[in-house]
Amino acid sequence: MSVYDLTGRKALVTGGARGLGEGMARALAAAGASVVIADIREDLGKATAESLRQAGAAAEFVALDVTAEDGWAQAMPQAIGHLGGLDILVNNAGIEITSLLVDVDPAELRRMLEVNVLGTALGLKHGFRAMRPGGPGNRGERPGGASQDHAIVNISSVAATIAFPGIAGYSATKSAVDRLTRVAAAESGRLGYGVRVNCVYPGLVPTEMGNQLAVDCATIGLFPSPQEAAGAVAGLTPLGRLGEVPDIADAVVFLASEGARFITGAGLPVDGGMGM
Numbered sequence: 440m441s442v443y444d445l446t447g448r449k450a451l452v453t454g455g456a457r458g459l460g461e462g463m464a465r466a467l468a469a470a471g472a473s474v475v476i477a478d479i480r481e482d483l484g485k486a487t488a489e490s491l492r493q494a495g496a497a498a499e500f501v502a503l504d505v506t507a508e509d510g511w512a513q514a515m516p517q518a519i520g521h522l523g524g525l526d527i528l529v530n531n532a533g534i535e536i537t538s539l540l541v542d543v544d545p546a547e548l549r550r551m552l553e554v555n556v557l558g559t560a561l562g563l564k565h566g567f568r569a570m571r572p573g574g575p576g577n578r579g580e581r582p583g584g585a586s587q588d589h590a591i592v593n594i595s596s597v598a599a600t601i602a603f604p605g606i607a608g609y610s611a612t613k614s615a616v617d618r619l620t621r622v623a624a625a626e627s628g629r630l631g632y633g634v635r636v637n638c639v640y641p642g643l644v645p646t647e648m649g650n651q652l653a654v655d656c657a658t659i660g661l662f663p664s665p666q667e668a669a670g671a672v673a674g675l676t677p678l679g680r681l682g683e684v685p686d687i688a689d690a691v692v693f694l695a696s697e698g699a700r701f702i703t704g705a706g707l708p709v710d711g712g713m714g715m
């Protein structure tokens with residue numbers, strides 16, 4: 440069996456109802472994992488899980504607002520109940536609100552901090568509690584004595600590795616996701632949790648969020664049009680194009696797999712070289 444195969448693995452993807460998270464759920468399922476999609480968008484999340492099932496995957500939906508401690512306390516046992524364990528957590532849920540620094544709205548910045556930083560921190564907390572030895576998602580040793588490889592993948596952004604105008608607040612929150620990842624990996628190692636923790640820095644992908652960012656960059660006067668905003672990003676990218684959902688999802692599958700068994704505390708740019 441390939442070290443990238445996820446047959447029998449159990450994965451939870453936050454923000455999996457649409458966009459990159461949906462793509463990650465599909466890619467994890469295609470690699471053999473059972474998946475639970477957790478999202479605030481209940482109708483959309485249920486429809487995405489149904490479409491995954493129709494494609495032959497084992498997929499379920501649980502309602503979760505990643506900013507709510509009691510939400511995690513309810514969703515995690517539900518997800519473990521559906522899956523029969525937990526091996527992989529992808530902290531993908533996030534929001535982006537474009538603004539020049541001269542126009543920063545405290546409520547908007549607080550909201551980004553809540554979803555992107557607090558949401559990821561709570562995901563790490565509840566993921567560790569579920570997957571560490573003795574945790575309700577930890578299924579112990581595999582036949583033959585090999586220990587389970589548990590993994591958390593956080594979704595940062597190229598915005599944490601470059602300076603692009605209009606996204607200062609968002610960039611700050613995604614830089615925080617980067618640091619949360621490193622400290623989480625250190626704590627997991629020091630305390631013997633057996634959970635690898637890594638993050639990816641996706642480049643711009645034209646999901647609903649990515650498209651809205653291009654529109655907003657034009658609206659605040661940074662570019663004449665959304666097309667020129669997207670074109671400027673592609674122009675800064677050595678591979679010469681924007682990202683596509685599977686570009687990011689396949690990197691998440693890699694970091695979640697046995698193929699990444701000696702990788703923890705790392706940040707993987709998946710941005711066509713934009714952030715180098």
Ligand SMILES: NC(=O)c1ccc[n+]([C@@H]2O[C@H](COP(=O)([O-])OP(=O)(O)OC[C@H]3O[C@@H](n4cnc5c(N)ncnc54)[C@H](O)[C@@H]3O)[C@@H](O)[C@H]2O)c1
Binds near residue numbers: 457479533649
């Ligand atoms: N699209 C890009 O260009 C891009 C680039 C770099 C990083 N990212 C990051 O990738 C992740 C996914 O982005 P996307 O483009 O798919 O965005 P998207 O807006 O298309 O999808 C985000 C999903 O997260 C869910 N969500 C939002 N707030 C939530 C909350 N409080 N609790 C639970 N779910 C919540 C939404 O309902 C939605 O399903 C985000 O963390 C984003 O910051 C995106």
